[in-house]
Amino acid sequence: MTVHPPMLACTDLTVHYDNRSALRSVNVAIRGGEVTALLGPNGAGKSTLLKVLSGMISPSHGSATFEGAPLTGPHASITYVPQRSDVDWKFPISVLECTLLGLIRSRSRWAPFSRSDKEAAMAALHNVGMDHLAHAQIDALSGGQQQRVFLARALMNQGKALLLDEPFTGVDVPTQEMLVAILGRLKDSGTAIVYATHDLAQAAQTADHAILINGEVIADGPPSFVFTEDNLAKTFGGAIVSIESLRAVAR
Amino acid sequence: MINWLTEPWQFTFMQHAFLAILLVGVIAGAIGVFVILRGLSFLGDALSHAVFPGVVITFILGGNVVIGAMIAAIIISILIGAVSQSDRIKNDTAIGVLFAGSFALGVALMSLQSGYVRDLNSFLFGSILGVSRSDLWLTGAVGVIVLGLILIFRREITLISFDRVFARSAGLNLWLYDQLFLVLLAMAIVISLQMVGNVLVLAMLVTPAATARLLTDSLRRMVVLSSCIGAISGLIGLYISYYQGVPSGAAIVLTATVIFGLTFLFAPRTGAIFTRVRYRMHRDHPEDDLDVLPDQPAS
Numbered sequence: 001m002t003v004h005p006p007m008l009a010c011t012d013l014t015v016h017y018d019n020r021s022a023l024r025s026v027n028v029a030i031r032g033g034e035v036t037a038l039l040g041p042n043g044a045g046k047s048t049l050l051k052v053l054s055g056m057i058s059p060s061h062g063s064a065t066f067e068g069a070p071l072t073g074p075h076a077s078i079t080y081v082p083q084r085s086d087v088d089w090k091f092p093i094s095v096l097e098c099t100l101l102g103l104i105r106s107r108s109r110w111a112p113f114s115r116s117d118k119e120a121a122m123a124a125l126h127n128v129g130m131d132h133l134a135h136a137q138i139d140a141l142s143g144g145q146q147q148r149v150f151l152a153r154a155l156m157n158q159g160k161a162l163l164l165d166e167p168f169t170g171v172d173v174p175t176q177e178m179l180v181a182i183l184g185r186l187k188d189s190g191t192a193i194v195y196a197t198h199d200l201a202q203a204a205q206t207a208d209h210a211i212l213i214n215g216e217v218i219a220d221g222p223p224s225f226v227f228t229e230d231n232l233a234k235t236f237g238g239a240i241v242s243i244e245s246l247r248a249v250a251r
Numbered sequence: 252m253i254n255w256l257t258e259p260w261q262f263t264f265m266q267h268a269f270l271a272i273l274l275v276g277v278i279a280g281a282i283g284v285f286v287i288l289r290g291l292s293f294l295g296d297a298l299s300h301a302v303f304p305g306v307v308i309t310f311i312l313g314g315n316v317v318i319g320a321m322i323a324a325i326i327i328s329i330l331i332g333a334v335s336q337s338d339r340i341k342n343d344t345a346i347g348v349l350f351a352g353s354f355a356l357g358v359a360l361m362s363l364q365s366g367y368v369r370d371l372n373s374f375l376f377g378s379i380l381g382v383s384r385s386d387l388w389l390t391g392a393v394g395v396i397v398l399g400l401i402l403i404f405r406r407e408i409t410l411i412s413f414d415r416v417f418a419r420s421a422g423l424n425l426w427l428y429d430q431l432f433l434v435l436l437a438m439a440i441v442i443s444l445q446m447v448g449n450v451l452v453l454a455m456l457v458t459p460a461a462t463a464r465l466l467t468d469s470l471r472r473m474v475v476l477s478s479c480i481g482a483i484s485g486l487i488g489l490y491i492s493y494y495q496g497v498p499s500g501a502a503i504v505l506t507a508t509v510i511f512g513l514t515f516l517f518a519p520r521t522g523a524i525f526t527r528v529r530y531r532m533h534r535d536h537p538e539d540d541l542d543v544l545p546d547q548p549a550s
Protein backbone atom coordinates (compact mmCIF):
# COMPACT_ATOMS: atom_id res chain seq x y z
CA MET A 1 0.00 0.00 0.00
CA THR A 2 1.29 3.44 -0.91
CA VAL A 3 1.43 5.95 1.87
CA HIS A 4 -0.11 9.33 1.09
CA PRO A 5 0.64 12.56 2.94
CA PRO A 6 -2.24 13.81 5.10
CA MET A 7 -5.04 15.25 3.06
CA LEU A 8 -7.00 16.67 5.97
CA ALA A 9 -5.46 17.60 9.27
CA CYS A 10 -6.23 19.59 12.33
CA THR A 11 -3.87 20.96 14.91
CA ASP A 12 -4.68 21.83 18.49
CA LEU A 13 -8.33 22.19 17.55
CA THR A 14 -10.87 23.44 20.09
CA VAL A 15 -14.56 24.06 19.40
CA HIS A 16 -16.92 25.78 21.82
CA TYR A 17 -20.70 25.95 21.68
CA ASP A 18 -22.36 28.34 24.15
CA ASN A 19 -19.15 28.53 26.20
CA ARG A 20 -19.13 24.74 26.53
CA SER A 21 -16.39 22.94 24.69
CA ALA A 22 -17.35 20.13 22.34
CA LEU A 23 -13.76 19.40 21.28
CA ARG A 24 -10.53 20.12 23.11
CA SER A 25 -6.99 20.15 21.67
CA VAL A 26 -7.69 17.71 18.89
CA ASN A 27 -4.84 16.73 16.56
CA VAL A 28 -5.65 14.33 13.74
CA ALA A 29 -4.28 13.61 10.29
CA ILE A 30 -6.36 11.96 7.61
CA ARG A 31 -4.84 10.45 4.50
CA GLY A 32 -6.14 9.87 1.02
CA GLY A 33 -6.63 6.23 0.11
CA GLU A 34 -7.64 5.36 3.65
CA VAL A 35 -10.88 4.83 5.48
CA THR A 36 -10.88 6.56 8.85
CA ALA A 37 -13.52 5.72 11.44
CA LEU A 38 -14.42 8.29 14.07
CA LEU A 39 -15.73 6.53 17.17
CA GLY A 40 -17.25 7.90 20.31
CA PRO A 41 -20.42 7.94 22.40
CA ASN A 42 -23.32 10.38 21.85
CA GLY A 43 -22.17 13.93 22.30
CA ALA A 44 -18.50 12.99 21.87
CA GLY A 45 -18.05 15.62 19.17
CA LYS A 46 -17.96 13.32 16.13
CA SER A 47 -20.35 15.45 14.09
CA THR A 48 -18.57 18.58 15.27
CA LEU A 49 -15.20 17.26 14.10
CA LEU A 50 -16.64 16.26 10.72
CA LYS A 51 -18.13 19.73 10.34
CA VAL A 52 -14.79 21.34 11.10
CA LEU A 53 -13.04 19.05 8.61
CA SER A 54 -15.58 20.00 5.95
CA GLY A 55 -15.09 23.71 6.60
CA MET A 56 -18.61 24.26 7.95
CA ILE A 57 -17.58 25.27 11.45
CA SER A 58 -14.56 27.40 12.12
CA PRO A 59 -12.78 26.30 15.28
CA SER A 60 -12.62 28.52 18.36
CA HIS A 61 -8.91 27.73 18.58
CA GLY A 62 -6.43 25.84 16.45
CA SER A 63 -6.79 25.18 12.74
CA ALA A 64 -7.81 22.69 10.10
CA THR A 65 -5.96 22.23 6.82
CA PHE A 66 -6.85 20.62 3.51
CA GLU A 67 -3.91 19.56 1.32
CA GLY A 68 -1.67 21.70 3.46
CA ALA A 69 -3.67 24.92 3.06
CA PRO A 70 -5.82 26.32 5.87
CA LEU A 71 -9.48 25.47 5.50
CA THR A 72 -11.43 28.71 5.60
CA GLY A 73 -14.84 27.45 4.55
CA PRO A 74 -16.59 24.69 2.64
CA HIS A 75 -14.37 23.35 -0.12
CA ALA A 76 -15.46 22.05 -3.51
CA SER A 77 -13.28 18.93 -3.15
CA ILE A 78 -14.70 17.95 0.23
CA THR A 79 -18.08 16.23 0.13
CA TYR A 80 -20.18 15.85 3.23
CA VAL A 81 -22.93 13.32 3.84
CA PRO A 82 -25.16 14.52 6.71
CA GLN A 83 -26.64 12.45 9.49
CA ARG A 84 -30.08 11.30 8.32
CA SER A 85 -31.78 13.10 11.20
CA ASP A 86 -30.53 16.43 9.82
CA VAL A 87 -32.93 16.33 6.90
CA ASP A 88 -36.61 17.21 6.47
CA TRP A 89 -37.72 13.99 4.80
CA LYS A 90 -41.28 15.26 4.29
CA PHE A 91 -40.07 17.78 1.75
CA PRO A 92 -41.67 17.21 -1.67
CA ILE A 93 -38.71 16.23 -3.80
CA SER A 94 -37.92 13.13 -5.80
CA VAL A 95 -34.88 10.93 -5.40
CA LEU A 96 -33.52 12.09 -8.77
CA GLU A 97 -33.99 15.78 -7.97
CA CYS A 98 -32.33 15.30 -4.62
CA THR A 99 -29.37 13.56 -6.25
CA LEU A 100 -29.02 16.30 -8.86
CA LEU A 101 -28.71 18.89 -6.08
CA GLY A 102 -25.30 17.34 -5.41
CA LEU A 103 -24.21 19.40 -8.43
CA ILE A 104 -25.41 22.71 -6.99
CA ARG A 105 -21.88 24.03 -6.67
CA SER A 106 -20.68 23.22 -10.12
CA ARG A 107 -23.63 24.03 -12.36
CA SER A 108 -24.85 27.37 -13.64
CA ARG A 109 -28.00 28.67 -12.04
CA TRP A 110 -29.12 30.07 -15.38
CA ALA A 111 -29.75 26.72 -17.01
CA PRO A 112 -31.70 23.67 -15.94
CA PHE A 113 -29.68 20.54 -15.24
CA SER A 114 -28.58 19.10 -18.57
CA ARG A 115 -29.38 15.72 -19.97
CA SER A 116 -25.88 14.49 -19.19
CA ASP A 117 -26.29 15.71 -15.61
CA LYS A 118 -29.45 13.63 -15.34
CA GLU A 119 -27.66 10.65 -16.83
CA ALA A 120 -24.86 11.13 -14.32
CA ALA A 121 -27.42 11.21 -11.51
CA MET A 122 -29.06 8.04 -12.81
CA ALA A 123 -25.63 6.40 -12.98
CA ALA A 124 -24.89 7.45 -9.40
CA LEU A 125 -28.26 6.05 -8.32
CA HIS A 126 -27.53 2.86 -10.24
CA ASN A 127 -24.26 2.60 -8.37
CA VAL A 128 -26.12 2.50 -5.07
CA GLY A 129 -28.92 0.29 -6.37
CA MET A 130 -31.53 3.04 -6.27
CA ASP A 131 -32.15 3.78 -9.95
CA HIS A 132 -35.48 1.95 -9.89
CA LEU A 133 -36.71 4.48 -7.28
CA ALA A 134 -35.38 7.58 -9.05
CA HIS A 135 -38.85 9.07 -9.39
CA ALA A 136 -40.09 8.16 -5.92
CA GLN A 137 -40.49 10.84 -3.27
CA ILE A 138 -37.78 10.89 -0.63
CA ASP A 139 -40.36 10.45 2.13
CA ALA A 140 -41.35 7.10 0.65
CA LEU A 141 -37.87 5.68 1.30
CA SER A 142 -36.68 3.49 4.14
CA GLY A 143 -33.74 4.59 6.26
CA GLY A 144 -31.28 2.48 4.32
CA GLN A 145 -32.61 3.74 1.00
CA GLN A 146 -32.27 7.33 2.23
CA GLN A 147 -28.65 6.65 3.09
CA ARG A 148 -28.07 5.25 -0.39
CA VAL A 149 -29.51 8.38 -1.97
CA PHE A 150 -27.22 10.53 0.16
CA LEU A 151 -24.28 8.53 -1.07
CA ALA A 152 -25.45 8.90 -4.68
CA ARG A 153 -25.70 12.66 -4.20
CA ALA A 154 -22.16 12.67 -2.80
CA LEU A 155 -20.94 10.60 -5.76
CA MET A 156 -22.04 13.41 -8.08
CA ASN A 157 -18.93 15.33 -7.06
CA GLN A 158 -15.50 14.07 -7.89
CA GLY A 159 -14.29 15.08 -4.44
CA LYS A 160 -10.97 14.25 -2.87
CA ALA A 161 -12.38 13.76 0.60
CA LEU A 162 -15.69 12.22 1.63
CA LEU A 163 -16.98 12.80 5.16
CA LEU A 164 -19.98 10.76 6.30
CA ASP A 165 -21.88 11.27 9.53
CA GLU A 166 -23.14 7.92 10.85
CA PRO A 167 -23.75 6.30 7.46
CA PHE A 168 -24.22 2.86 9.02
CA THR A 169 -26.77 3.79 11.66
CA GLY A 170 -30.16 2.20 11.16
CA VAL A 171 -29.16 0.53 7.93
CA ASP A 172 -29.66 -3.14 7.07
CA VAL A 173 -26.86 -5.56 6.30
CA PRO A 174 -27.11 -5.49 2.47
CA THR A 175 -27.01 -1.69 2.54
CA GLN A 176 -24.04 -1.75 4.89
CA GLU A 177 -22.23 -4.09 2.56
CA MET A 178 -23.01 -1.89 -0.40
CA LEU A 179 -21.76 1.20 1.44
CA VAL A 180 -18.58 -0.62 2.38
CA ALA A 181 -18.03 -1.75 -1.21
CA ILE A 182 -18.52 1.76 -2.60
CA LEU A 183 -16.33 3.33 0.05
CA GLY A 184 -13.71 0.70 -0.78
CA ARG A 185 -13.76 1.66 -4.46
CA LEU A 186 -13.44 5.36 -3.63
CA LYS A 187 -10.62 4.62 -1.26
CA ASP A 188 -8.76 2.68 -3.97
CA SER A 189 -9.02 5.72 -6.21
CA GLY A 190 -7.26 7.79 -3.55
CA THR A 191 -10.20 9.47 -1.84
CA ALA A 192 -9.85 10.20 1.85
CA ILE A 193 -12.88 8.76 3.64
CA VAL A 194 -13.92 9.60 7.17
CA TYR A 195 -17.06 8.30 8.81
CA ALA A 196 -18.54 8.68 12.28
CA THR A 197 -19.99 5.62 13.96
CA HIS A 198 -20.86 4.02 17.28
CA ASP A 199 -20.24 0.58 15.89
CA LEU A 200 -16.87 -0.81 16.97
CA ALA A 201 -17.23 -4.04 15.04
CA GLN A 202 -18.07 -2.18 11.85
CA ALA A 203 -15.02 0.05 12.29
CA ALA A 204 -12.79 -2.89 13.13
CA GLN A 205 -13.83 -4.59 9.92
CA THR A 206 -13.85 -1.72 7.46
CA ALA A 207 -11.52 1.05 8.64
CA ASP A 208 -7.78 1.41 8.11
CA HIS A 209 -7.55 4.04 10.76
CA ALA A 210 -9.64 4.58 13.88
CA ILE A 211 -9.91 7.67 16.02
CA LEU A 212 -11.54 7.31 19.43
CA ILE A 213 -12.89 10.60 20.69
CA ASN A 214 -14.82 11.82 23.65
CA GLY A 215 -14.36 15.58 23.71
CA GLU A 216 -10.69 14.92 23.09
CA VAL A 217 -8.78 12.28 21.17
CA ILE A 218 -8.39 9.17 23.33
CA ALA A 219 -6.50 7.07 20.80
CA ASP A 220 -5.60 7.22 17.14
CA GLY A 221 -4.16 4.51 14.89
CA PRO A 222 -4.99 1.19 13.20
CA PRO A 223 -8.11 -0.38 14.74
CA SER A 224 -6.29 -3.49 15.97
CA PHE A 225 -3.90 -1.20 17.77
CA VAL A 226 -6.29 1.33 19.33
CA PHE A 227 -9.15 -0.97 20.36
CA THR A 228 -7.80 -1.88 23.76
CA GLU A 229 -9.93 -2.41 26.83
CA ASP A 230 -8.40 0.62 28.43
CA ASN A 231 -9.00 2.97 25.47
CA LEU A 232 -12.56 1.79 24.98
CA ALA A 233 -13.34 2.21 28.65
CA LYS A 234 -11.97 5.76 28.50
CA THR A 235 -14.01 6.54 25.40
CA PHE A 236 -17.30 4.91 26.22
CA GLY A 237 -17.05 5.02 29.99
CA GLY A 238 -17.10 1.30 30.78
CA ALA A 239 -16.33 -2.06 29.27
CA ILE A 240 -19.20 -2.46 26.84
CA VAL A 241 -17.88 -4.93 24.38
CA SER A 242 -15.87 -8.03 24.53
CA ILE A 243 -12.41 -7.13 23.36
CA GLU A 244 -11.80 -10.68 22.26
CA SER A 245 -14.62 -10.59 19.76
CA LEU A 246 -13.35 -7.30 18.38
CA ARG A 247 -9.82 -8.64 18.10
CA ALA A 248 -11.27 -11.44 16.08
CA VAL A 249 -12.79 -9.15 13.48
CA ALA A 250 -9.92 -6.67 13.37
CA ARG A 251 -7.13 -7.63 11.06
CA MET B 252 -74.46 35.95 -16.00
CA ILE B 253 -72.09 37.72 -18.41
CA ASN B 254 -73.39 41.00 -17.07
CA TRP B 255 -72.83 39.81 -13.57
CA LEU B 256 -69.25 39.01 -14.43
CA THR B 257 -68.47 42.15 -16.39
CA GLU B 258 -70.28 44.72 -14.29
CA PRO B 259 -67.53 45.32 -11.75
CA TRP B 260 -64.99 45.80 -14.52
CA GLN B 261 -66.52 49.08 -15.66
CA PHE B 262 -65.15 50.81 -12.59
CA THR B 263 -61.51 51.80 -12.70
CA PHE B 264 -61.04 51.01 -9.02
CA MET B 265 -62.36 47.49 -9.56
CA GLN B 266 -60.10 46.98 -12.59
CA HIS B 267 -57.20 47.97 -10.41
CA ALA B 268 -58.38 45.72 -7.64
CA PHE B 269 -58.76 42.73 -9.97
CA LEU B 270 -55.31 43.17 -11.45
CA ALA B 271 -53.79 43.69 -8.03
CA ILE B 272 -55.39 40.61 -6.49
CA LEU B 273 -54.32 38.43 -9.41
CA LEU B 274 -50.73 39.56 -8.91
CA VAL B 275 -50.96 39.19 -5.15
CA GLY B 276 -52.49 35.72 -5.43
CA VAL B 277 -49.71 34.53 -7.70
CA ILE B 278 -46.87 36.07 -5.67
CA ALA B 279 -48.12 35.09 -2.21
CA GLY B 280 -49.07 31.65 -3.51
CA ALA B 281 -45.56 31.04 -4.83
CA ILE B 282 -43.62 32.14 -1.77
CA GLY B 283 -46.24 30.57 0.50
CA VAL B 284 -45.13 27.14 -0.69
CA PHE B 285 -41.78 27.65 1.01
CA VAL B 286 -43.45 29.17 4.06
CA ILE B 287 -45.47 26.03 4.69
CA LEU B 288 -42.69 23.61 3.79
CA ARG B 289 -40.30 25.32 6.20
CA GLY B 290 -42.95 25.73 8.91
CA LEU B 291 -42.65 29.53 8.91
CA SER B 292 -46.34 30.48 9.26
CA PHE B 293 -45.70 32.25 12.53
CA LEU B 294 -43.00 34.33 10.91
CA GLY B 295 -45.38 35.27 8.11
CA ASP B 296 -48.06 36.31 10.56
CA ALA B 297 -45.55 38.28 12.59
CA LEU B 298 -44.14 40.15 9.62
CA SER B 299 -47.59 41.20 8.52
CA HIS B 300 -48.16 42.86 11.91
CA ALA B 301 -44.67 44.20 12.28
CA VAL B 302 -44.89 46.41 9.19
CA PHE B 303 -47.59 48.50 10.83
CA PRO B 304 -45.37 51.36 12.06
CA GLY B 305 -43.92 51.69 8.55
CA VAL B 306 -47.43 52.08 7.19
CA VAL B 307 -48.34 54.69 9.77
CA ILE B 308 -45.18 56.72 9.39
CA THR B 309 -45.48 56.97 5.61
CA PHE B 310 -49.15 57.78 6.08
CA ILE B 311 -48.22 60.68 8.39
CA LEU B 312 -45.32 61.93 6.31
CA GLY B 313 -47.13 61.38 3.04
CA GLY B 314 -45.73 58.99 0.49
CA ASN B 315 -46.44 55.49 -0.73
CA VAL B 316 -47.62 53.31 2.13
CA VAL B 317 -46.39 50.16 0.41
CA ILE B 318 -42.85 51.49 0.32
CA GLY B 319 -43.05 52.45 4.00
CA ALA B 320 -44.24 48.97 4.88
CA MET B 321 -41.50 47.42 2.79
CA ILE B 322 -38.80 49.38 4.61
CA ALA B 323 -40.31 48.41 7.97
CA ALA B 324 -40.46 44.76 6.93
CA ILE B 325 -36.85 44.70 5.87
CA ILE B 326 -35.71 46.37 9.10
CA ILE B 327 -37.78 43.94 11.17
CA SER B 328 -36.55 40.85 9.34
CA ILE B 329 -32.95 41.93 9.83
CA LEU B 330 -33.66 42.59 13.53
CA ILE B 331 -35.25 39.15 13.91
CA GLY B 332 -32.16 37.62 12.35
CA ALA B 333 -29.92 39.62 14.68
CA VAL B 334 -31.82 38.89 17.90
CA SER B 335 -32.07 35.17 17.19
CA GLN B 336 -28.27 35.04 16.81
CA SER B 337 -28.26 35.03 20.61
CA ASP B 338 -27.81 31.52 21.92
CA ARG B 339 -30.38 32.02 24.64
CA ILE B 340 -33.24 33.35 22.57
CA LYS B 341 -35.00 31.05 20.20
CA ASN B 342 -36.02 32.22 16.79
CA ASP B 343 -39.77 32.21 17.47
CA THR B 344 -39.24 34.12 20.70
CA ALA B 345 -37.30 36.80 18.82
CA ILE B 346 -40.11 36.97 16.28
CA GLY B 347 -42.75 37.26 19.02
CA VAL B 348 -40.97 40.03 20.89
CA LEU B 349 -40.25 42.12 17.82
CA PHE B 350 -43.59 41.75 16.11
CA ALA B 351 -45.67 42.62 19.14
CA GLY B 352 -43.44 45.57 20.00
CA SER B 353 -43.49 46.85 16.48
CA PHE B 354 -47.25 46.49 16.16
CA ALA B 355 -47.73 48.37 19.44
CA LEU B 356 -45.54 51.18 18.12
CA GLY B 357 -47.75 51.37 15.04
CA VAL B 358 -50.94 51.54 17.07
CA ALA B 359 -49.48 54.26 19.30
CA LEU B 360 -48.37 56.32 16.32
CA MET B 361 -51.70 55.91 14.61
CA SER B 362 -53.72 56.91 17.65
CA LEU B 363 -52.04 60.31 17.44
CA GLN B 364 -53.72 60.85 14.08
CA SER B 365 -57.23 61.89 13.28
CA GLY B 366 -59.21 59.44 11.17
CA TYR B 367 -57.58 56.77 13.24
CA VAL B 368 -60.42 54.27 13.34
CA ARG B 369 -61.17 54.25 9.63
CA ASP B 370 -57.56 53.78 8.65
CA LEU B 371 -56.93 51.15 11.26
CA ASN B 372 -59.93 49.29 9.96
CA SER B 373 -58.66 49.24 6.40
CA PHE B 374 -55.22 48.18 7.57
CA LEU B 375 -56.68 45.32 9.55
CA PHE B 376 -59.21 44.06 7.02
CA GLY B 377 -58.07 45.36 3.66
CA SER B 378 -59.70 47.78 1.32
CA ILE B 379 -60.11 47.24 -2.37
CA LEU B 380 -61.09 50.81 -3.03
CA GLY B 381 -57.71 52.38 -2.68
CA VAL B 382 -55.58 50.53 -5.22
CA SER B 383 -54.01 53.30 -7.28
CA ARG B 384 -52.22 53.00 -10.59
CA SER B 385 -48.89 53.45 -8.85
CA ASP B 386 -49.78 50.68 -6.38
CA LEU B 387 -50.36 48.43 -9.34
CA TRP B 388 -46.99 49.23 -10.84
CA LEU B 389 -45.37 48.63 -7.49
CA THR B 390 -47.16 45.31 -7.07
CA GLY B 391 -46.08 44.29 -10.55
CA ALA B 392 -42.48 45.24 -9.81
CA VAL B 393 -42.52 43.30 -6.55
CA GLY B 394 -43.97 40.35 -8.43
CA VAL B 395 -41.15 40.41 -10.97
CA ILE B 396 -38.55 40.67 -8.21
CA VAL B 397 -40.02 37.95 -5.97
CA LEU B 398 -40.79 35.43 -8.70
CA GLY B 399 -37.54 36.21 -10.50
CA LEU B 400 -35.42 35.66 -7.42
CA ILE B 401 -37.27 32.48 -6.50
CA LEU B 402 -36.56 31.22 -10.01
CA ILE B 403 -32.92 32.26 -9.99
CA PHE B 404 -32.23 30.84 -6.54
CA ARG B 405 -34.59 27.86 -6.84
CA ARG B 406 -31.91 25.28 -6.05
CA GLU B 407 -30.53 27.18 -3.09
CA ILE B 408 -33.99 27.87 -1.64
CA THR B 409 -34.91 24.22 -2.09
CA LEU B 410 -31.75 22.91 -0.50
CA ILE B 411 -31.81 25.25 2.52
CA SER B 412 -35.42 24.20 3.09
CA PHE B 413 -34.82 20.48 3.36
CA ASP B 414 -31.17 19.71 3.94
CA ARG B 415 -29.45 22.62 5.64
CA VAL B 416 -26.35 20.74 6.66
CA PHE B 417 -25.60 19.59 3.14
CA ALA B 418 -26.43 23.08 1.88
CA ARG B 419 -23.83 24.54 4.18
CA SER B 420 -21.27 21.91 3.27
CA ALA B 421 -21.85 22.77 -0.38
CA GLY B 422 -20.79 26.31 0.38
CA LEU B 423 -24.17 28.04 0.63
CA ASN B 424 -24.28 30.91 3.08
CA LEU B 425 -27.37 29.90 5.05
CA TRP B 426 -27.65 33.26 6.80
CA LEU B 427 -27.64 35.11 3.50
CA TYR B 428 -30.24 32.88 1.89
CA ASP B 429 -32.45 32.98 4.98
CA GLN B 430 -32.25 36.76 4.89
CA LEU B 431 -33.03 36.83 1.18
CA PHE B 432 -36.04 34.63 1.81
CA LEU B 433 -37.23 36.88 4.63
CA VAL B 434 -37.03 39.94 2.42
CA LEU B 435 -38.95 38.23 -0.38
CA LEU B 436 -41.55 37.11 2.14
CA ALA B 437 -41.82 40.62 3.55
CA MET B 438 -42.33 42.04 0.07
CA ALA B 439 -45.06 39.53 -0.71
CA ILE B 440 -46.79 40.33 2.57
CA VAL B 441 -46.68 44.06 2.09
CA ILE B 442 -48.31 43.99 -1.32
CA SER B 443 -50.99 41.65 0.04
CA LEU B 444 -51.80 43.92 2.96
CA GLN B 445 -53.82 46.44 1.05
CA MET B 446 -56.06 43.79 -0.45
CA VAL B 447 -56.65 41.39 2.40
CA GLY B 448 -55.61 43.35 5.44
CA ASN B 449 -53.15 42.49 8.08
CA VAL B 450 -55.28 40.05 10.05
CA LEU B 451 -55.86 37.75 7.11
CA VAL B 452 -52.70 38.10 5.08
CA LEU B 453 -51.35 34.86 6.48
CA ALA B 454 -54.09 32.99 4.65
CA MET B 455 -52.83 34.23 1.29
CA LEU B 456 -49.49 32.60 2.06
CA VAL B 457 -50.61 29.44 3.75
CA THR B 458 -53.98 28.34 2.40
CA PRO B 459 -53.30 28.08 -1.36
CA ALA B 460 -49.93 26.43 -0.66
CA ALA B 461 -51.52 23.90 1.69
CA THR B 462 -54.13 23.12 -0.96
CA ALA B 463 -51.40 22.62 -3.55
CA ARG B 464 -49.53 20.31 -1.18
CA LEU B 465 -52.59 18.05 -1.08
CA LEU B 466 -52.62 17.88 -4.86
CA THR B 467 -49.04 17.19 -5.84
CA ASP B 468 -45.69 15.79 -4.75
CA SER B 469 -43.64 17.94 -7.10
CA LEU B 470 -42.26 21.20 -5.80
CA ARG B 471 -42.43 22.90 -9.19
CA ARG B 472 -46.06 21.91 -9.72
CA MET B 473 -46.82 22.91 -6.16
CA VAL B 474 -45.59 26.45 -6.79
CA VAL B 475 -47.60 26.77 -10.00
CA LEU B 476 -50.75 25.31 -8.44
CA SER B 477 -50.48 27.42 -5.32
CA SER B 478 -50.14 30.57 -7.43
CA CYS B 479 -53.17 29.62 -9.52
CA ILE B 480 -55.26 28.83 -6.46
CA GLY B 481 -54.22 32.12 -4.86
CA ALA B 482 -55.20 34.07 -7.97
CA ILE B 483 -58.53 32.25 -8.40
CA SER B 484 -59.42 32.72 -4.74
CA GLY B 485 -58.66 36.40 -5.12
CA LEU B 486 -60.81 36.73 -8.21
CA ILE B 487 -63.83 34.92 -6.77
CA GLY B 488 -63.41 36.70 -3.46
CA LEU B 489 -63.45 40.09 -5.11
CA TYR B 490 -66.73 39.33 -6.89
CA ILE B 491 -68.24 38.25 -3.60
CA SER B 492 -66.92 41.36 -1.94
CA TYR B 493 -68.31 43.57 -4.69
CA TYR B 494 -71.80 42.05 -4.73
CA GLN B 495 -72.25 41.23 -1.07
CA GLY B 496 -70.37 44.11 0.51
CA VAL B 497 -68.20 41.73 2.49
CA PRO B 498 -64.72 43.17 3.20
CA SER B 499 -62.42 42.01 0.41
CA GLY B 500 -59.98 40.27 2.75
CA ALA B 501 -62.67 38.17 4.38
CA ALA B 502 -64.24 37.23 1.04
CA ILE B 503 -60.93 36.23 -0.52
CA VAL B 504 -59.75 34.24 2.45
CA LEU B 505 -63.09 32.46 2.82
CA THR B 506 -62.93 31.47 -0.84
CA ALA B 507 -59.41 30.12 -0.41
CA THR B 508 -60.51 28.24 2.69
CA VAL B 509 -63.47 26.66 0.90
CA ILE B 510 -61.17 25.54 -1.92
CA PHE B 511 -58.86 24.04 0.66
CA GLY B 512 -61.76 22.29 2.39
CA LEU B 513 -63.06 20.79 -0.84
CA THR B 514 -59.58 19.64 -1.78
CA PHE B 515 -59.04 18.18 1.64
CA LEU B 516 -62.20 16.12 1.28
CA PHE B 517 -62.13 15.20 -2.38
CA ALA B 518 -58.54 15.29 -3.61
CA PRO B 519 -57.57 12.17 -5.50
CA ARG B 520 -55.01 10.08 -3.56
CA THR B 521 -54.73 12.39 -0.54
CA GLY B 522 -58.31 13.48 0.11
CA ALA B 523 -60.02 12.37 3.30
CA ILE B 524 -62.91 10.66 1.52
CA PHE B 525 -60.74 8.90 -1.00
CA THR B 526 -58.40 7.65 1.70
CA ARG B 527 -61.36 6.41 3.69
CA VAL B 528 -62.91 4.60 0.74
CA ARG B 529 -59.63 3.03 -0.21
CA TYR B 530 -59.16 1.86 3.35
CA ARG B 531 -62.60 0.25 3.40
CA MET B 532 -62.18 -1.39 0.02
CA HIS B 533 -58.88 -2.74 1.12
CA ARG B 534 -60.33 -3.97 4.40
CA ASP B 535 -63.25 -5.69 2.68
CA HIS B 536 -61.32 -6.98 -0.32
CA PRO B 537 -57.69 -7.23 0.65
CA GLU B 538 -57.10 -9.60 -2.25
CA ASP B 539 -57.65 -6.77 -4.76
CA ASP B 540 -54.35 -5.12 -5.31
CA LEU B 541 -55.35 -1.48 -5.53
CA ASP B 542 -52.58 0.16 -7.42
CA VAL B 543 -53.80 3.68 -6.81
CA LEU B 544 -50.59 5.29 -5.74
CA PRO B 545 -48.78 5.97 -8.99
CA ASP B 546 -46.11 8.13 -7.33
CA GLN B 547 -45.28 5.54 -4.73
CA PRO B 548 -42.44 3.17 -5.44
CA ALA B 549 -43.41 -0.38 -6.26
CA SER B 550 -42.17 -2.54 -3.45
Ligand SMILES: Nc1ncnc2c1ncn2[C@@H]1O[C@H](COP(=O)(O)OP(=O)(O)OP(=O)(O)O)[C@@H](O)[C@H]1O
Nearest residue numbers: 017018021022040041042043044045046047048049
Ligand atom coordinates in the same frame (compact mmCIF):
# COMPACT_ATOMS: atom_id res chain seq x y z
N1 LIG C 1 -25.33 23.64 17.37
C1 LIG C 1 -24.98 23.34 18.64
N2 LIG C 1 -25.19 24.22 19.64
C2 LIG C 1 -24.83 23.94 20.89
N3 LIG C 1 -24.25 22.79 21.27
C3 LIG C 1 -24.02 21.87 20.35
C4 LIG C 1 -24.37 22.09 18.97
N4 LIG C 1 -24.01 21.00 18.26
C5 LIG C 1 -23.47 20.14 19.15
N5 LIG C 1 -23.47 20.66 20.39
C6 LIG C 1 -22.92 20.02 21.60
O1 LIG C 1 -21.59 19.63 21.32
C7 LIG C 1 -21.32 18.34 21.81
C8 LIG C 1 -20.86 17.44 20.68
O2 LIG C 1 -21.93 17.26 19.75
P1 LIG C 1 -21.80 16.40 18.43
O3 LIG C 1 -23.07 16.55 17.69
O4 LIG C 1 -20.54 16.76 17.73
O5 LIG C 1 -21.66 14.92 19.04
P2 LIG C 1 -21.73 13.53 18.29
O6 LIG C 1 -20.53 12.79 18.71
O7 LIG C 1 -21.94 13.72 16.84
O8 LIG C 1 -23.00 12.87 18.95
P3 LIG C 1 -24.12 11.86 18.32
O9 LIG C 1 -23.53 10.50 18.43
O10 LIG C 1 -25.27 12.02 19.25
O11 LIG C 1 -24.38 12.30 16.93
C9 LIG C 1 -22.60 17.86 22.48
O12 LIG C 1 -22.46 18.05 23.85
C10 LIG C 1 -23.67 18.75 21.93
O13 LIG C 1 -24.65 18.99 22.92
Ligand SMILES: [Mg+2]
Nearest residue numbers: 046047083165
Ligand atom coordinates in the same frame (compact mmCIF):
# COMPACT_ATOMS: atom_id res chain seq x y z
MG1 LIG D 1 -23.50 13.29 15.51
